[in-house]
Amino acid sequence: MSNDAYFIEGLRTGRETVLQEIYDQFFSKVRTFVIQNKGNTTDAEDVFHNALIQLYIRLKNRQLTINSSFEAYLFTTCKNLWRRELNKKRVTKTLVVELEDKETENAFALLEQEQWELYIQKFQLLSENCRKVLTLLFNGTSYDEIVETFSYSSKVVARQRVFKCKAKLTKLIKEDAKFSKIKKL
Template sequence: MKDPNYFITGLKTKNEKVILEIYQKVFPNIKHFVLQNKGQQADAEDVFQKALLQIMTRVAVKSFEINSSFEAYLFVACKNLWRRELNKRKRLVTNDTFKEQGSEARELASSILEQERWEFFQEKLEEVSGNCKEILKRFFNKMPYKKIAEELDYNSESVVRQRVFKCKNKLTETIKKDVRFKELKEL
C-alpha cells in the first residue's frame, strides 16, 4: 500500500502520471459498482472526477488527512457520491417543489459537508459493541425483525426488538455526547 500522501501530493501538483496511476488502480472498481447500480459509464467518470475534487477541496480548505489507504477511501467517496446522485434523481422525480439545483461548485461543496457528516455517523457506529453494530446495520437497512433473529441467531422477534431498542439508545447517546454532533447539526 502506497502512502496516501503520495497520491495527495500528486493531485496537489497536478501530476498527470500520478493521476493516471489512480485511474488504473481504482477506476475499474468504480465503473463496475456504478454499472451494477443503475448507472452508465459516463456516470462512473463523473463520480470519479468529483470524488477526486472533493478530496482535494477538503485537503485545501480543511487540512483533511486520509488515515486508511487512499484507494479504499476514494472508493467509499465515489460510492457515496453515486448514492447521493441516485437520491437526488429520485427527489427530482418525486418532488416538484424540490429547490432548484445549485451551481456545480455549490453542489460539490454541499456534498463535502454531507460526506463529513456521514463519516461522523460511521465513526460513531464503530464505537458501539460489535453485537449492537450488526443488529443496527440490519435494522437501519429495514430488515424485518424476524429475518434479523434468523441471521444473528436470536430466539425470537421480541428479543431482537429489545436489543434494537437498547442498542439504538446507546448509539444515540454516543452521537449526542460528541461535540461534533451539534457543530454539524445545521445540515
C-alpha cells in the first residue's frame, strides 16, 4: 500500500496512529503557510483540523479520488479553508466599519434635523418682511431683484435689511436652550 493510500485509509477509518502521523508529517507546512498569511499557530491548528474533518466526511460519504499526492491534496484543502477564513474576517471588518460609518452618519443626520427644526422654529418668529427677504436671499435672488421686489431705494438699503434680518434670526437661535445643547454635540 502506498503512503497516500495508507493515509487515506487511516483517515477513513479514523485510526489514531495514522491521524498522528498525518499531523506529524504535514502540520508544520500548513502552520508556516497560515503564519505567513496573517494567521497564528491556533489558526493553523483550526484550519488543519477542519481540513481533516472535511476530508473524513468526504471519504465517508463517497469515494474520494485524489489525483495528486495526499500531502498536496491536504495542503490545498488547508489553503482554501484559510483563504475563506481571511475573506470572512475581511468582510466582517468591512461590515463593522460600514456599521460604524452608518451609525455616525445617522448621528449627523439627527443633528442636522435638530438644527433645521430649530432654524425653522426661529425663522417663523421673524417678521413677514424678514422671512420674505431671507427666503429670496437663500434662494439665490440677487440684491438687485430684492431692491425691485421690496421697492428699496438702493442695494445698500437691501443689504442693511438682510443684515438686520440675519442678525435677528441668529440672536433668536442663540438664545434658545436647544442651541447650546446642539452646539455641544
